[in-house]
Amino acid sequence: MSHGDGDHERFAHYVQKDKIMASALEGTPVVALCGKVWVPGRDPKKYPVCPMCKEIYESMGVGGDKDKSGKGGDKK
Numbered sequence: 001m002s003h004g005d006g007d008h009e010r011f012a013h014y015v016q017k018d019k020i021m022a023s024a025l026e027g028t029p030v031v032a033l034c035g036k037v038w039v040p041g042r043d044p045k046k047y048p049v050c051p052m053c054k055e056i057y058e059s060m061g062v063g064g065d066k067d068k069s070g071k072g073g074d075k076k
């Protein structure tokens, strides 16, 4: 019944896990990587991953271990 764009409701957005937990407890809205603000409620597994979130997520190099392997230019 809510009026407004509904497209984002059909995607599962990436959100920091901490935020999700807090939201689940307090019912506060979270901000996805793509900038989408919403209150997660339904099972996100039912939805395809938001393409924008996915792109941002991958570009961030999640894991933060990019320095470990010393990619390229590491002559020994």
Ligand SMILES: [Zn+2]
Pocket: 011, 012, 013, 014, 032, 033, 034, 035, 036, 050, 051, 052, 053
């Ligand atoms: Zn998104």
